[in-house]
Amino acid sequence: xxxxxxxxxxxxxxxxxxxxxxxxxxxxxxxxxxxxxxxxxxxxxxxxxxxxxxxxxxxxxxxxxxxxxxxxxxxxxxxxxxxxxxxxxxxxxxxxxxxxxxxxxxxxxxxxxxxxxxxxxxxxxxxxxxxxxxxxxxxxxxxxxxxxxxxxxxxxxxxxxxxxxxxxxxxxxxx
Numbered sequence: 258x259x260x261x262x263x264x265x266x267x268x269x270x271x272x273x274x275x276x277x278x279x280x281x282x283x284x285x286x287x288x289x290x291x292x293x294x295x296x297x298x299x300x301x302x303x304x305x306x307x308x309x310x311x312x313x314x315x316x317x318x319x320x321x322x323x324x325x326x327x328x329x330x331x332x333x334x335x336x337x338x339x340x341x342x343x344x345x346x347x348x349x350x351x352x353x354x355x356x357x358x359x360x361x362x363x364x365x366x367x368x369x370x371x372x373x374x375x376x377x378x379x380x381x382x383x384x385x386x387x388x389x390x391x392x393x394x395x396x397x398x399x400x401x402x403x404x405x406x407x408x409x410x411x412x413x414x415x416x417x418x419x420x421x422x423x424x425x426x427x428x429x430x431x432x
Contacts, residue, residue: 260281260311260312260313260315260316261316261319262277262280262281263277263278263281263312263313263316264316264317264318264319264320265319267316267320268319268320268323275394275395275398275399276398277313278309278313278398278399278401278402279398279401279402279405280402281309281312281313281402282309282401282402282403282404282405282406282409283402283405283406283409285305285308285309285312285406286305286309286405286406286407286408286409286410287409289301289304289305289308289406289409289410290409290410293410295413296412296413297410297411297412297413298410298411298412299412301410301412302406302407302410302411304410305406305407305409305410306403306404306406306407308406309402309403309405309406310399310403311378313381313399313402314377314378314379314380314381314399315374315377315378315380316377317376317377317380318373318374318376318377321376381395381396381399382396
């Protein structure tokens with residue numbers, strides 16, 4: 258849910274707000290706290306941190322796919338323009354070979370999904386190629402979001418009252 262919300266906001270507004278990572282961290286922490294019935298601890302903290310990072314980082318995938326679909330492929334445009342300017346009748350078999358595409362396979366689909374997930378998980382670090390200060394700020398904001406989820410899943414503190422003095426045992430009366 259956090260990943261979808263993060264990506265949807267960026268796609269609809271065109272604004273990349275890293276601060277949404279804080280909301281994702283809060284959302285993940287609260288959802289895990291509710292799902293664990295108030296329990297916390299190290300394994301919950303690690304899970305919350307990983308889920309928060311994954312939600313924010315993988316939000317890059319739908320945004321990148323949206324941007325790729327919004328911009329026409331320069332190569333396809335160039336080929337279409339060249340074909341329009343210089344029509345080559347050619348034989349039908351050559352045209353059939355260029356237009357025939359292999360049927361998609363499950364293996365190819367799984368490779369594509371794994372590649373996209375891998376790119377999504379390293380996307381915060383890929384920002385260093387564009388702008389170092391922006392990438393550092395983005396990583397810092399993601400860190401704060403992950404830290405919020407981490408703190409939210411800390412184990413509840415047990416309240417210890419005392420020390421109490423044991424009650425005095427009364428000596429039995431002999432009589």
